[in-house]
Amino acid sequence: MLILLSASHKNSTFDVLEKLSVGGGSSATRMVEQHGPLSGAVVVATCNRFEAYLDLDEPYGVSPLPAVFAAIEAVSASSGLDAEVLRDNLTLVHGNGVAEHLFAVTSGLESVVVGEVEIAGQVRRALEQARADGTTSPELERLFQRASQTSRGVKNRTGIGSAGRSIVRLALELAESRVSDWSSARVLLVGTGRYAGASLAALRDRGAENVRVYSPSGRAVGFAASHSIDAVPTEDFAAEVARADVVVTCTLRDDHVIDAALIERGRAEIGTDPFAITGATIDAPARLCPADSGPEAPPQLIIDLGLPRNVAPDVTLVPGVELLDLETISIHAPLEELNATTEAREIVGKAARKFSDVAEEQSLTPAVVALRSYVFELRDAEIARARSRGDSSEATESALRHLAGVLLHTPMVRARDLARAGEQDAYLTGLDALFGIDVTLPAAGAADAAGSIAS
Template identity: 50%
Template sequence: MLLCVTASHKTASFDLLERLSRHPETVAPTLVEAGAEGAVVLSTCNRFEAYVETDDLDTGAVLEVVAQATGIPSADLDGSYRVVEDRRVAEHLFAVASGLESVVSGEGEIAGQVRRALTGARKDGTTSPALERLFQRASQAQRKVKNVTALQRAGRSLVRLSLELADSRIADWAAERVLLVGTGSYAAVTLATLRERGAVDISVFSPSGRAELFAKKHGIRAVSASEYAATAQRSSLLITCTSVSEPVLGPEQLQRPERTASAGCPAGSAGGSQLVIDLGMPRNVDPAVAQLEGVALLDLETIRLHAPIEELQATDAARAVVREAAEDFHAAGSRAAVTPAVVALRTHIFELLEAEIDRARRRGDEDGMVEQAMRHLAGVLLHTPTTRAHELAADGRGDEFVTALETLYGLIPESGAGEAAVSDIAASDVA
């Protein structure tokens, strides 16, 4: 059974999502240790989701493990999550990967985060065949949504939306002194978006010490730890986007003798004020900076409130693609579930066929007419039960076919029988 425990901006507070995102790497291994066949955790700035394959753990047990691994009491989680089960899991993940469940519908960053969640599970040894197939199909669904709908053109990334919100405070982007805090994938997207808007005076600081490498690659100035506070005070726009678990920007970095506009104050922003944009999850900026005179803080919670209503036509088209992809996923899974039984039936019938053909040859079937007729009959006889097996599996009743096979023929399917044999059946049906 597949299930997903999901807490997102739609169900949980920003503070709870921040707490859940502090140590997501502990959740999947703890779930597997507790008895799950596999687990993949997707943790982003606006959601925390645990995808689990299990026959032994019920929903309550999974939630207890999540609470244990994150250190968050179960009572704090009550009312802040949804549980998605069985056939609905695929459609949910495909919608998430396509950006349909994001703060900004159609945002592109989530697709890479879904892929990295699977990569992390592989590295930790917590994935399973069913979860592998689920997440691989999610990436395929996302690409199809991108290629055949206008969703991503209608939607905007969090980075782009945050800078659009900053437009009302910035008269001339070229005059801004920008300090970028962080050197990951979000930082690269942020830098590119800043340059699109005309920003040229951009520096970068990295809490992990990677500023020099990032700066050299992108042609901007690196800021050392000793320069950080002074540079922060001189900057008119500060954007943080790191994955560290504690704030990297607070009053201690921004505090200076006078917070009023003067000749020495930052240029660019109206009135010499500073704008701080916090794209981090957990938050990178101490909320206390908003209390400093002349400092405005724009964080994810505020950005979320300004997410636009997307074009319904693009969203509806994307939803249709996602539903179709989920149906295809289940159809393929259903076919695979009865494959061993179908292969067992095929093997049994063709063993009988070969014995009868051998007997016919010994009796003088030199022109092969009897052999040809028997092979055609075998294909015809196999067609109906094969079709029926797939129909039953699609309805969740594949075990009925397996039971009938054992009752009628005494056959016990071997697990792991391949799909190739089933394809051979389809060909022989029309022979």
């Protein structure tokens, strides 16, 4: 049985998502170790969602809640979030709804920006991490591989994502109202992680030419060399932040890389005249300045794409600084393109139904195998009996083999139809009543289900 625990920008707060992004991603191993019936777990943790996909190896009809509560305890231990908070912020989905949800997520239909291009890679890397940790399972492998195939189908057959929309590009679109000339803007890119390359490409698309990079982890030199920009050494970081018209942060650090104190220190290092810090590239709204406050500081725009947050909220207290973070970006996300989204969801729904049909058919595989073994044993016994009576002709053996195949055809078709209808019990009951074949299924799918998690 497939189970999903999901928290996203749609049903949770960014404070909770921030904590989940720090520790929640490492919870898969703990989940599998602490709850024996869990045969696999894959965790997808991105800047605006946390999802744990679980494979529960329990007999058909068994409640998933013990596994759910065990998983929540594991996430709580990894993230530091109280289990009660997690129950309030996680949505439970199990059965056929899991595939449709993952396929929609991977296709970018559930993102802050519909059709964002990064999510498919993030889902793929989550599966790779589960493989490295030894927490995946055959069913989760099939689920995630099918999700990648569906994502490619949506991308190739619809307008979703055709413009390369992403969190990065949306952030820069929102910044357009503040940046009058990207070509003359002094830009500092902080981080060389998952969004750094996309951020640099998006900046260059807008004409940005004066871009530097700083890496808290010391990777700036390599990144700068491969992208033909300048690297900022650690000792110059504060001053470079103060000089920049636009700062874009996208690191994987779990602490603040920029705060008010750092900006103030940088301004002090480069001089006390605020107008010597930077040019007039950034347009700021009019401000009223007290007569004795001196000249107004030039506006600076900081775009924080990190989760956990790379930038401390107190930077907005520094004169001239404006902060655009993920929470603000999500509020201004554009409406979906209805036609493309509708077509994409049809593709996702069809793929999910096909995935579930295969899963349901496989749920009765042990019963079908048992019936085939039963019939083949009878067939082989009759062939042996015929031989013992002197009839060893190929015609007799061929006729008996053909008869066995004909007899099995209808039961095998019925197994598929009953499994798709969720009536596995009827098939098992029939086998037991007619042939005395008693089969206990190790696990089976459940009907679609989603909702809150009861405490």
